[in-house]
Amino acid sequence: MTHTHVAGAIHADVSSPGPQWLQRPADINALDPALWSETVRRDHDGVLTVGGLRADDLIAQHGSPLYVVDERDLRTRARAFADAFAGWDVYYAAKAFICRAVGRWVAEEGLGVDVCSLGELRVALEAGVEPRRIGHHGNNKSVEELELSVGNGVGRIIVDSLQEIERLEEICRRHEVRARVLVRVTAGVEAHTHEYIATAHEDQKFGFSISNGQAMVAMVRCHVSPHLELLGIHSHIGSQIFATDGFEVAARRTMKLLHQFTDATGVALAELDLGGGFGIRYTEADSPATPDALATNLRDIVEHEARAYQMDVPRMSIEPGRAIVGPSTLALYTVGTVKPVDLDGGAQRIYVSVDGGMSDNIRPALYAAQYSAVVANRTTAEPTVLCRVVGKHCESGDILVHDVFLPVDIAPGDVIAVPAMGAYSRSLASNYNHATKPAVVSVRDGATSTLLRRETLDDLLALDVS
Incomplete structure (x- = not known):
């Protein structure tokens, strides 16, 4: 298996718009456990859950976009490094993501x-x-x-x-x-x-x-x-x-x-x-x-x-x-528009615009980092189509997921979940276009806690002393 280079190709081959490693999924509703934190599942309604809580309920309670930290998974990963490197000193990277709660968790796990x-x-x-x-x-x-x-x-x-x-x-x-x-x-x-x-x-x-x-x-x-x-x-x-x-x-x-x-x-x-x-x-x-x-x-x-x-x-x-924190956190977005775009050679790409973007994850725009995504609020029996998940900022490079297969019936109002968002997403977040930074919440055993509250427009205006 080849690794996704962190600076993966920006310019698509028109005859094959997706990268060579990207395979059409046999089951669009399946969740690859290697991509998601340990408590992520789909419930009986097909809704993605983390820590026992539904993605749609988390957005209803905390807003969209939203970073969701799986506390159990983060602690498990911290403990795994502490155990594997017993006798060594293991240091958690605050620059990846830090808040008081996460600092306390990793210290409690021996880091x-x-x-x-x-x-x-x-x-x-x-x-x-x-x-x-x-x-x-x-x-x-x-x-x-x-x-x-x-x-x-x-x-x-x-x-x-x-x-x-x-x-x-x-x-x-x-x-x-x-x-x-x-x-x-x-x-x-x-x-x-x-x-x-x-x-x-x-x-x-x-x-x-x-x-x-x-x-x-x-x-x-x-x-x-x-x-x-x-x-x-x-x-x-x-x-x-x-x-x-x-x-x-x-x-x-x-x-x-x-x-x-x-x-x-x-x-x-x-x-x-x-x-x-x-x-x-x-x-x-x-x-x-x-x-x-x-x-x-x-x-x-x-x-x-x-x-x-x-x-x-x-x-x-x-x-x-x-x-440690990277795989322990996912991000939730709400779809606003869906736009098919014809490419040269007869190929087509579907642009799925969500309510976040490069202000809450700059890595794809900074060095074309690759991510995955799934529809989180439902399952579907429809076929898949090659999509590009993009943000709402005034930049053509405002791309969150360069290439991903999503169901052909993707529509406004759907919830998109992106795994492995714990490292550098919130830490590198900005207020570009005067966007407000999403909240960060933790989940564990059916309970949720706000780690960092959502920014408001009042927060931004409070800095404007002119």
Whole structure:
């Protein structure tokens, strides 16, 4: 099975408008369990349910569009990573999606939280995440951010520039404390993902290069500082990663760097964070590895490199990224219009316009990310037709699902459900065209709870002080 490339083809082959991997479903009403969170079903009326609650009832209660988080599924995925990587530190990615409740859930399941902004740090702290289990990322941390981290005793600050090291030293000097730091390094790995979310090649903004010696300079700088405690190094090769071969190269280069540091200073650093960014299933073409398989492969890689350099295995960390919250959340939309469009060569595509769009999921417009979709408010015996689910914004690139088979009787008022919407959808949401951001609700065992309320026009107008 081939993986859906995160930057899948934008321009359709007119003679075959859909991508090669897209197959006409044998049963349009069936739900592929690999695409949906663990409690998603269809009830006796054919309505999609999650956590025991019907999609149409959720929209009636909370409005449309709507993000729906399956709490049981999210907790199960968090626990699966904690169990598979027992003995390692596992950090949940706040940038994928964070609110107080989710921060509390992942902490209860044994995970730390990595943050990369003042807002994410504030939410994690207010969620009750222990500061020592927070990692603070970012290539341009402000003084205010670093003050908050240092003042709360955040467990690790991942430093990303010499200016940041100086800034952090000054703050620690004033507070009369030592900050625990990891040095972010670039391992020169070309991850198999879109260039916008590949983060370990040389020509990009993150980290210190290993190849030109910058990483060693930064490490020694932190090591000799009276205000910093150098724990180790941090590497991250990208996001939506399926194969572990990139981690093998990164592990080889980072373990060699640790060995070289020990030779230069006589000190063995205790920690290595290999990042993560593990891929999830957005369409039938994606086949992500399980946490157990990932853990087995990564343990073998690290242990092999440790033997090669005759060194102890450092304390290891990973950051699964979207792999926890991504599959745990679906989005619900209401169809507004249905429009057939004739293509050259006699082909036809049905444009299904819904009440959301690029303001609540920018990923398809940003780098042509692929998604799946089903009709959620009913089943049907009608045949299928190739559709494109689009939003209501004033952009031709406002596409939510590039290619999907939906029933030919799709009509205004139908509810569309899109799986795997937990990562980056709400986090990247905007107010483009003065759209209001949807609510985020959680469901569990027939009960629902609002995590983030729906924005209103009054909210937007309150910012307009002119």
